[in-house]
Amino acid sequence: MTEPRRLAVLRAIVEDYVATREPVGSKALVERHALGVSPATIRNDMAALEEEGLIAQPHTSAGRVPTDKGYRAFVDGLPAVRPLSPAERRAIERLLGDGARSLDLDDVLERTVRALAQLTQQVAVIQYPSLARARVRHVELVPLAPRRLVVVLITDTGRVEQRSVEVAPELPEVGSELVTELRGRLNAATAGRRSDEAVAALDAVLTSARPEDAGAVSSVVAALCSALAATREERMVLAGTANLVREASGFATSLAPVLEAIEEQVVVLRLLAEMADDPASGVSVRIGREIVHSGLSDAAVVSSGYGSGGEVVARLGVLGPTRMDYPTSIASVRAVARYLSKVLAQ
Amino acid sequence: MTEPRRLAVLRAIVEDYVATREPVGSKALVERHALGVSPATIRNDMAALEEEGLIAQPHTSAGRVPTDKGYRAFVDGLPAVRPLSPAERRAIERLLGDGARSLDLDDVLERTVRALAQLTQQVAVIQYPSLARARVRHVELVPLAPRRLVVVLITDTGRVEQRSVEVAPELPEVGSELVTELRGRLNAATAGRRSDEAVAALDAVLTSARPEDAGAVSSVVAALCSALAATREERMVLAGTANLVREASGFATSLAPVLEAIEEQVVVLRLLAEMADDPASGVSVRIGREIVHSGLSDAAVVSSGYGSGGEVVARLGVLGPTRMDYPTSIASVRAVARYLSKVLAQ
DNA sequence: ACCTGGCACTCAGCAGCGGCGAGTGCCAAT
DNA sequence: ATTGGCACTCGCCGCTGCTGAGTGCCAGGT
Numbered sequence: 001m002t003e004p005r006r007l008a009v010l011r012a013i014v015e016d017y018v019a020t021r022e023p024v025g026s027k028a029l030v031e032r033h034a035l036g037v038s039p040a041t042i043r044n045d046m047a048a049l050e051e052e053g054l055i056a057q058p059h060t061s062a063g064r065v066p067t068d069k070g071y072r073a074f075v076d077g078l079p080a081v082r083p084l085s086p087a088e089r090r091a092i093e094r095l096l097g098d099g100a101r102s103l104d105l106d107d108v109l110e111r112t113v114r115a116l117a118q119l120t121q122q123v124a125v126i127q128y129p130s131l132a133r134a135r136v137r138h139v140e141l142v143p144l145a146p147r148r149l150v151v152v153l154i155t156d157t158g159r160v161e162q163r164s165v166e167v168a169p170e171l172p173e174v175g176s177e178l179v180t181e182l183r184g185r186l187n188a189a190t191a192g193r194r195s196d197e198a199v200a201a202l203d204a205v206l207t208s209a210r211p212e213d214a215g216a217v218s219s220v221v222a223a224l225c226s227a228l229a230a231t232r233e234e235r236m237v238l239a240g241t242a243n244l245v246r247e248a249s250g251f252a253t254s255l256a257p258v259l260e261a262i263e264e265q266v267v268v269l270r271l272l273a274e275m276a277d278d279p280a281s282g283v284s285v286r287i288g289r290e291i292v293h294s295g296l297s298d299a300a301v302v303s304s305g306y307g308s309g310g311e312v313v314a315r316l317g318v319l320g321p322t323r324m325d326y327p328t329s330i331a332s333v334r335a336v337a338r339y340l341s342k343v344l345a346q
Numbered sequence: 347m348t349e350p351r352r353l354a355v356l357r358a359i360v361e362d363y364v365a366t367r368e369p370v371g372s373k374a375l376v377e378r379h380a381l382g383v384s385p386a387t388i389r390n391d392m393a394a395l396e397e398e399g400l401i402a403q404p405h406t407s408a409g410r411v412p413t414d415k416g417y418r419a420f421v422d423g424l425p426a427v428r429p430l431s432p433a434e435r436r437a438i439e440r441l442l443g444d445g446a447r448s449l450d451l452d453d454v455l456e457r458t459v460r461a462l463a464q465l466t467q468q469v470a471v472i473q474y475p476s477l478a479r480a481r482v483r484h485v486e487l488v489p490l491a492p493r494r495l496v497v498v499l500i501t502d503t504g505r506v507e508q509r510s511v512e513v514a515p516e517l518p519e520v521g522s523e524l525v526t527e528l529r530g531r532l533n534a535a536t537a538g539r540r541s542d543e544a545v546a547a548l549d550a551v552l553t554s555a556r557p558e559d560a561g562a563v564s565s566v567v568a569a570l571c572s573a574l575a576a577t578r579e580e581r582m583v584l585a586g587t588a589n590l591v592r593e594a595s596g597f598a599t600s601l602a603p604v605l606e607a608i609e610e611q612v613v614v615l616r617l618l619a620e621m622a623d624d625p626a627s628g629v630s631v632r633i634g635r636e637i638v639h640s641g642l643s644d645a646a647v648v649s650s651g652y653g654s655g656g657e658v659v660a661r662l663g664v665l666g667p668t669r670m671d672y673p674t675s676i677a678s679v680r681a682v683a684r685y686l687s688k689v690l691a692q
Numbered sequence: 693a694c695c696t697g698g699c700a701c702t703c704a705g706c707a708g709c710g711g712c713g714a715g716t717g718c719c720a721a722t
Numbered sequence: 723a724t725t726g727g728c729a730c731t732c733g734c735c736g737c738t739g740c741t742g743a744g745t746g747c748c749a750g751g752t
Contacts, residue, residue: 025715038725043716061715061731104509138488142500150500154488154508158496162506163450241587242605259588371744384696389745407702407744 007077008035009045010054014066014074018325021250023063068288068322071300075326081281082327084335091119096339105129105158109237112340113316117240119332122320123262125303127272128235129157129313129344136190136198139224141183146173151220153227161230163223171215178213182220195228234269234314238262243320251321257295262319267293272315275303282337283330288322298322302329304337308344316340353423354381355391356400360412360420364671367596369409414634414668417646421672427627428673430681437465442685451475451505455583458686459662463586465678468666469608471649473618474581475503475659475690482536482544485570487529492519497566499573507576509569517561524559528566541574580615580660584608589666597667603641608665613639618661621649628683629676634668644668648675650683654690662686 012033016024026039026046035042046064049055054070057063066074084092095115109126116124134155143149147167154160167174189205190198202221209217241262244255251258261267271291275284287300302324303317316337318329358379362370372385372392381388392410395401400416403409412420430438441461455472462470480501489495493513500506513520535551536544548567555563587608590601597604607613617637621630633646648670649663662683664675 023715027715039715040725040727041723044724047717057716059731059733062733063715137490137496138486140484140486140498140500142484144483144502150483150506152486152498152500152506154486154496154498156490158490158508158510160496160498160506160508162500239609241609242602245591245600245602245605254591256588256591259591263585263587369744373744385744386696386698386746387694390695393746403745405703408704409744 005035005037006045006048007073008033009042010049010066010070011074011077013046013049013055013064014071017066018323021323023058023065025063028063066323068290071287071322071326072290075285075287075330078327078330081283081334082331084331088119088328088332088335091115092335092339095119096343108340108343112336113237113239116316116318116332116336117243119336120318120320120329121240121243121246122318122324122329123238123240123243124316124318125268125272126237126316126340127269127314128159128237129307134159134195134231136193136195136228139183139186139190141179141186141220143174143176143179147171149174149179149220151223151227153224153231155231159231161227163227165219165223167216167219172212174216178216182213182217186220186224190224195231198228199225234273236265236269236272238265238268240318250323251298258299258319261293261295267296268319271296271301272303272317275301275315275317277305277312281330281334283334285326285330300324300326302326302333304333306337306341306344308341351381351383352391352394353419354379355388356395356412356416357420357423359392359395359401359410360417363412364669367669369404369411371409374409412669414636417633417668417672418636421631421633421676424673424676427629427680428677430677434465434674434678434681437461438681438685441465442689454686454689458682458689459583459585462662462664462678462682463589465682466664466666466675467586467589467592468664468670468675469584469586469589470662470664471614471618472583472662472686473615473660474505474583475653480505480541480577482539482541482574485529485532485536487525487532487566489520489522489525493517495520495525495566497569497573499570499577501577505577507573509573511565511569513562513565518558520562524562528563532566532570536570541577545571545574580619582611582615582618584611584614586664596669597644604645604665607639607641613642614665617642617647618649618663621647621661621663623651623658627676627680629680631672631676646670646672648672648679650679652683652687652690654687 009029012029012035013024016029016032026042029035029042030037030039046055050064053067054073055064056067058065092115095118096111109128113124113126134157136153137156138154140152140154141149142152144164147169148164150162150164152160152162185205189201193201202225206218206221244251244258271286271293275286277284283302283304285300285302289297291297291299291301298321299319300322301317301319303315305312305315307313317333320329355375358375358381359370362375362378372388375381375388376383376385392401396403396410399413400419401410402413404411438461441464442457455474459470459472480503482499483502484500486498486500487495488498490510493515494510496508496510498506498508531551535547539547548571552564552567590597590604617632617639621632623630629648629650631646631648635643637643637645637647644667645665646668647663647665649661651658651661653659663679666675
């Protein structure tokens, strides 16, 4: 029983199972793949693979199905990232080519996530560029009403956060000179600083405020701190939910937990955060039980970092059933990540 | 065959069918409801109701199921909006009470939509306040790099839109004095104007620009116009997608088209836009085929306008299968719309 | 004019049954 | 190490007959 053939058998099983969605038997295997040996031999290999926990039978006298561990071995054993087919390449061009003209971050991410979903026929996710190291570019204060104003925070990555502030009725109204002065002080304190530094610097603004303004100033500062905190917490965009229910999707159990996890974006973000790219392929894969979250035990995630320059600023990926077409998903995720990095580098 | 009893029979059929999800027969009906007549009588009523197209049988020798028209008659025949149960009232308090402290519009809508989804166990949707009549409060220009800047638009409703602008490389860089000057001119032209007026006023800014600045100025103005246009187009937030796949949800056909419609937010927004509230209940209902969109033929929508003051600025609602608990949905939608209006009025 | 009990009829759903066939493990032979 | 043969397992599929819920109609009662 030669070692390399066993891997070939595993690969064949995964491929057939992904394609047909049915347990695959020894006979069908030799027919569909040129393995050059008889079914009986394959059966021996299969017994060994089962021994190793890479495949399993749903019931006696049925074909074999890959286990999570089997998929893992399959993915790790992939020779290299398959290049995109011309059709896929064209699809990316078509879906993203036009949109690159738009320089609005929201727009670009929106288009990209849709493209990735359509390309992989799965749920696609893109994390907003991480702004932990973004720097404050500008703080704007806009009065809307005597006791109400909007605080707008702009970072050097082009992200904008806003908070509206209501000054408590027992405090004096906020005059326009105070707004102007405060705007200047806030900008002086925070401009060019990272969010954690900015928060520290704001304390000084707060203590140096004149007593009669203290209440209003503290409201504004609190709102600004909240906006700064938000730049550290992550957001994401998502597309392709409808792919979950497609005939071919094939989530075994109900997909309610999957939808719940998706809606609870924190879960997905945490999941992405704990994935680190394989240096060779630039892509990271989590399969089934490797995902700690309970509801996602028969899901798999393929993700990759992206970012302007060499630096990874955030991640994107796809989520689907463990029974997914890994080579295609990996190729698409990598291609889209590179494309997005290129667009953002401008 | 007294007329009012026939309506009672229809009501009973709808209620039982919604509760059990199974066709309801004459015998079961008299057992579960105190109708005071025999099954045979009910059968006659049923035959008449079927004649009118209000109910139908899935197959011969099965119970009856309400048709879209039947649900419509049921809803129209509801005596009044059922008041919320104490439990529901408490649930609203619990879900929204704390959150009201936050004054950030995004936050409030997010919490509210989640609450509505949880309350009705359906997909909930809230349209962002319509800003067609919002007025420009402030325009901010922030340089990020020599050829790149961010345009931020703030309206008097507290909404913020941003666009990033790249100045073409063949044009001169944008100096800080130009930014300052332009900022002033843009604000002078647009402040206090509605978006359509502002767009018109921007033309003047464009033509009065010095020739050497014309290229950069036109880029900025274009971005600002795009942001102004966005204040007219609608956005929405959504929650409870997972409710679609719950056991009890009971969408007959595959729910792929429903998910697609939901992801294609335009469809939902258009749907909401064309609903007008019933003056009495303050709520509007669309059932099955009444919804033109093809994929939503066995869905129903219950929606209500909301807004600060008496004015309706946007709509919110729930989407579920035609076989939904209308009284509860209507009561919840109305209550949440009122609650939200109250919060926004502050 | 309406209600009701009785009656014959329809038909979806379910359980039981048997055959088919894909698939397996083991073994002896090459 | 590979292979053909063989006995065995067992899920799936189609058939059958039964059951029971539900219907429509009718004749008789109020």
